[in-house]
Amino acid sequence: MARNPYQLWRQLEKDDVKVLAVIESLQGRYEYVPVEVLERRSRIPGPRVKRSLDKLNELKLIKRKLGSVIGYSLTFYGLDVLSLNNLIARNVIVALGDRIGVGKEGSVYYALTPSGDRVVVKFHREGRRTFRRIRLLRSYAADKPRKQWLQIAKLIGEREFKALVELEREGARVPRAIAWNRNAVVQEYIPGVELYRVRDLSLEEAEAVLEDIVDTVRIAYARVGIVHGDLSEYNVLVSEDSGAYIIDWPQYAYRDEEGADLLLQRDLQYISRYFRKRFGIQVDWRKLLEKVRGSAP
Ligand code: ADP
Ligand code: MN
Numbered sequence: 001m002a003r004n005p006y007q008l009w010r011q012l013e014k015d016d017v018k019v020l021a022v023i024e025s026l027q028g029r030y031e032y033v034p035v036e037v038l039e040r041r042s043r044i045p046g047p048r049v050k051r052s053l054d055k056l057n058e059l060k061l062i063k064r065k066l067g068s069v070i071g072y073s074l075t076f077y078g079l080d081v082l083s084l085n086n087l088i089a090r091n092v093i094v095a096l097g098d099r100i101g102v103g104k105e106g107s108v109y110y111a112l113t114p115s116g117d118r119v120v121v122k123f124h125r126e127g128r129r130t131f132r133r134i135r136l137l138r139s140y141a142a143d144k145p146r147k148q149w150l151q152i153a154k155l156i157g158e159r160e161f162k163a164l165v166e167l168e169r170e171g172a173r174v175p176r177a178i179a180w181n182r183n184a185v186v187q188e189y190i191p192g193v194e195l196y197r198v199r200d201l202s203l204e205e206a207e208a209v210l211e212d213i214v215d216t217v218r219i220a221y222a223r224v225g226i227v228h229g230d231l232s233e234y235n236v237l238v239s240e241d242s243g244a245y246i247i248d249w250p251q252y253a254y255r256d257e258e259g260a261d262l263l264l265q266r267d268l269q270y271i272s273r274y275f276r277k278r279f280g281i282q283v284d285w286r287k288l289l290e291k292v293r294g295s296a297p
Helices: 005-009 014-026 035-042 046-058 076-089 131-136 149-169 203-224 260-279 285-293
Strands: 062-065 071-074 095-099 108-112 118-123 177-181 184-188 192-194 236-239 244-246
Touching (some): 005 095, 035 046, 046 071, 076 149, 149 184, 203 236, 203 285
Antiparallel strands (some): 177 184, 192 236
């Protein structure tokens, strides 16, 4: 059961956040950061450091390793809390709300901005959660040892944020990227439902949704130079006015990368089959491919 990072963050005091951040900063050098090093680096008196470590360990924000030297390493919860702490300190958001998503293991939450707008925060945990994606990302994770899941989650956060920024700049229908820190990406909240849950779409509306999807796939390919790679009825949000948005981009591949063409084909084959089966729309994925590739190299 996922625990809300905001509820964890609220239990922390200044020392705790500081100690957590120091552990993170030394994680590249130590798998488990020795207590002595932590005491030195945090510039906090020893007993207070120990108290913080006990508390952080209790909250499972860090993991303790006992041995001749006692050491600590950051957990995914700890990483989420550090990301959140940064976003709150920067005044990007003031609080997190409930987790979004229906019966999924996802880590996407509603959040509130200082001006009272609802936005969305996605905490990346791909390293552990979705190995398939890491395989798609292997060029990028190749030089990282298996243990560095947290590092990979941060890179993926950056990757998704930058993709969203570029996609939006080129006019693709994606949530606007608002901010990023570590493994957390803040984005515009799209009021609507996933395509697989949409009820009662007329044929016309379904055709419009498909057109939005193909248009965004085309912009991504032709203008940004990327392929989504996991296009499905779960990663399309249909908003209240029936406009469609493509979400969940971190596993994208560059157009020139090996295998990207195959991914693009798969995305289009998958989506046309879905529209054929569900709405009876006869679409030839090759036609879509032509549309997407157009005059692109
Ligand atoms: P993952 O599939 O890796 O868990 P997604 O980015 O697909 O991550 O998000 C999971 C779910 O969260 C989506 O299916 C959707 O219900 C919801 N969601 C994600 N981003 C948004 C957004 N910008 N606006 C509204 N809901 C969102
Ligand atoms: Mn998804």
